[in-house]
Amino acid sequence: MGLTVISGSGHRWRLTERIGSGAEGMVYAVEDPRPLVAKLVVRPPDRAAYRRRVERLVGQRREPRTVRLLAGSPVRVAWPMVPVRTAGDPGHRDQASGYVMRDMRQDFTPFVHLLSPAARVRVLPGATWATALAAAEALAVLLAELHAEGYVVGDLKPDNLWADGRGRVGVADVDSWQFTDGREVFPGRMRTPGYTAPERIGGTAPPDAASDDFVLAVLVHQLLMSGLHPFAGHPGDGGDYVSLDDNVLRGRCAVLDRTSVLLPRSAPPADLLPRRITELFRAAFGGKRPEAALWAERLAAERAPGRLAVCRVLPRHVHTVERPWCPWCDQKERGADSYPAVPAGEPDHTRGQPL
Structure with a gap:
């Protein structure tokens, strides 16, 4: 494609293919023996501020707090390694700024593959509800x-x-995070419909740990309910569906009130969730939000020995022991199967795996 990026020290990388794009930037594969990619932002709202943000994050990579986050294998955070800009006239309006980071494809697959039955069978054929539970805890x-x-x-x-x-989780797009460097605060600006806490919808409130905790609960619900968003569904009062954010603002959530939304018959049964996890969802969406650490503790408890059962009919159907019969078989009877059998001729990686 002929695009080259250059670091402050003059090192050059040739970019090969575009592998992703988002609201602000694009991600490209990098020609390098190491598993690297480059994220580029062409027109940030404030080019100098964006470059300073990236430079500070690169500097924090050597700080103890970041070293702790990057420890272990696989590396869970695609931290900016070095700032780069596209080669050419530094003053050109279309020059892009960004950074080189680890290619997460080396160890992971996109998170969305865990949320789709079809993608799970195709990309993660060994994944069961136990995998979703492990991913929820890891997140x-x-x-x-x-x-x-x-x-x-x-x-x-x-x-x-x-x-x-195995349910391990990683995160990218570190440049959009909110953080401090010395006394300077680098605010978070980005938000995504359906993944925004109610106090940040339609306003200018900055993110904080509590707003992250709200979205964590949304993602855990999607993991454990086979992709179902907790605020999905048409209004139960017969009104028009507007958006997920509208449902969030109006408290339309099946976990809080099953009559507030209408869901398709094929949706996973609501009672497949362990009681203590349901309590956390109700608190997250209608009361005092549990912090991420409490979610981690409760989810770990649900993965303890003896807490999971395997369906006697279909071994890919794993569920909590609190459910006396298989919720996934119930769902299958209504026209869907969140954990279908692996297609004939392909290995079923769930066999012989411990729960």
Whole structure:
């Protein structure tokens, strides 16, 4: 494609293919023996401010708080490694700024693959509800650690997340986070419909840990309910559906009130959730929001030995022991199967795996 980026020290990378795009930037594969990609933003609202933000994040990569976040394998955070700009006239209006970061595809697949039955079978054939539970815990642990180190994600959403077949989770788009560097605050500005806390919808309120915790609850619900958004559904009073954000603002949520929304018959049964997890959802959407650390603790407890059962009919149907019969078989009888059998001729990676 002929696009080249250059660092402040003069190192050049040739970009190959565009592999993703978002509200502000584009991500390109990098020609390098290491697993790297480059994120570029062509017209940030304030070019100098964006470059300063990236430079500060690159500098924080060496701080103890960030070193802790980047420890372990696989690396869970696609942290900016070096600032770059497109080669050419530095003053040109279309020059892009950005950074080089780790290619998360080396260890993960897009998070959205865990939320779709068709994608799970195709990309993560070993994934069961136990995998979703593990991913929910891993996401809560990661967010709790980010908050403990003073970072706020602000634009937490599936498109910024990564997962693998063991339920491990990673995050990218660090440049949109809210953080401090010395006394300077770098505010978070981005928000995404359906993944925004009610106090930030339609206003200018900055993100904080509590707004992240709201979206964490949304994502955990989607993981455990096979992609179903907790505020999905047409208004139960017969009114017109406007948007997920409208349902959020008006409290239309099946977890809080089953009559507030109308869901298709094929939706997963609401009672498939463990009681203590349902309590957290009700608090997150209608009361005092549980923090990410509490989510991590409760989800870990639901993965403890003896807390999961395997369906006697279909071994891919894993569920909580609190449910005396299989909720996924109930769903299948109504016309859908969130964890269908692996197609004939392909290996079923769930066999022999411990719960």
